[in-house]
Amino acid sequence: MARFVVVELERNSPKWTKVIDEIVRIEKKIFPKHESLARSFDEELKKRNSGLLFSEVDGDGDGHVAGYVMYSWPSSLCASITKLAVKENFRGQGYGEELLKAAIEKCRTRRVHRISLHVDPLRTPAMTLYKKLGFQVDNLIEGYYAPDRHAYRMYLDFESN
Numbered sequence: 001m002a003r004f005v006v007v008e009l010e011r012n013s014p015k016w017t018k019v020i021d022e023i024v025r026i027e028k029k030i031f032p033k034h035e036s037l038a039r040s041f042d043e044e045l046k047k048r049n050s051g052l053l054f055s056e057v058d059g060d061g062d063g064h065v066a067g068y069v070m071y072s073w074p075s076s077l078c079a080s081i082t083k084l085a086v087k088e089n090f091r092g093q094g095y096g097e098e099l100l101k102a103a104i105e106k107c108r109t110r111r112v113h114r115i116s117l118h119v120d121p122l123r124t125p126a127m128t129l130y131k132k133l134g135f136q137v138d139n140l141i142e143g144y145y146a147p148d149r150h151a152y153r154m155y156l157d158f159e160s161n
Contacts, residue, residue, distance in 0.1 A: 081117040
């Protein structure tokens with residue numbers, strides 16, 4: 001596995017455009033058009049209560065995006081993982097797990113009580129990862145992605161102090 005670091009994309013970062021462009025390419029390749037945020041990534045990230053972490057792979061001194069996770073915390077009680085994606089050639093190597101762990105930690109520091117997400121039940125690697133990190137299935141939402149594509153709503157509760 002190539003060496004990588006999980007980086008938070010800062011709004012005023014000189015890398016902003018380069019990173020967003022790479023993420024948009026990944027988004028277009030992985031997600032169907034109606035599920036893709038490719039057209040609105042820039043706008044989504046300008047919202048106050050949203051964040052994006054990406055894994056920067058150092059292969060040639062000029063890091064490239066191997067994957068990303070987008071999250072938001074619309075209230076002080078809950079947060080949500082809105083996107084998690086890893087380029088095909090980097091899958092199964094721990095990138096998704098490290099990104100998800102970092103996003104969970106970011107949400108934990110915001111003192112939310114619950115993180116939720118939606119996932120296609122047929123995306124077995126994603127389901128396995130979420131369960132491994134403690135997410136539980138809450139409900140099946142029929143027709144979430146399309147009339148014939150459902151989603152599990154999953155959640156991870158933090159213990160209250």
